[in-house]
Amino acid sequence: MENIYKTLEKMNEVEICESKAQKAYLNTLMKIKNEYDLFYYLASMNLLNAYVKKDYASQDFKHNYIFKLNLADTLENIVKKNFKNVNLYIGSDVVYIDIFNVQFSFHNIKYSTILNNYKLSSKNKVQVWKGIRLQSIASELYDIVENKYITI
Structure with missing residues (x-):
């Protein structure tokens, strides 16, 4: 998984089908035990964020934006577990x-x-945006992460 960054710039925007969005939604309900789970979760969340903004997205997804609510719980999990390879x-x-x-x-x-306390702590190291728009390549990124995740 560590080498995915090198391929990001070569990825293209691909239409996101509803069945993939449904699968990604189910992935956002998974228990995150390690950074590989987290990477799969984030690729899924990114895909959902991209999908709901598309004109062709199903109305069920557009009106049901609740998948983002569990992101705060996941962020708390990141803070508590202090995963290696995660900033x-x-x-x-x-x-x-x-x-x-x-x-x-x-x-x-x-x-x-918990997140506000982390935000105010010395652990909250400033990051500058790297300039790569992951939502435009969400489908291809999701596929690559999913394929690698399944083989782990």
Whole structure:
């Protein structure tokens, strides 16, 4: 998984089918035990974030944006477990999660007490956005992560 960063710039935007979005949604309900689980979860969440913004997305997904609510719980899990190969930055309006040198970003997250405490702590190291828009390559990124995840 560590070499995925090198292939990001070669990826293209591919239409996201509803069945893939449904599978990604189920992945966001998984228990995260290690950084590989987390990477698969983040690729799934990224795909869902990209899918709901598409004109062709099913209305069920567009109106049911609740999948993002469990992201705060996952962020708390990252703080508590202190995963190797994972750097979390919580800013005022953005969260960056750098895992295996791939940086995921999320906006509009409700910060819990745990996340607010982390945000104010010395562990919250500032990250600068790497400039790679993962939502535009969400489908291809998801496929690569899923294929590698299944072989682990």
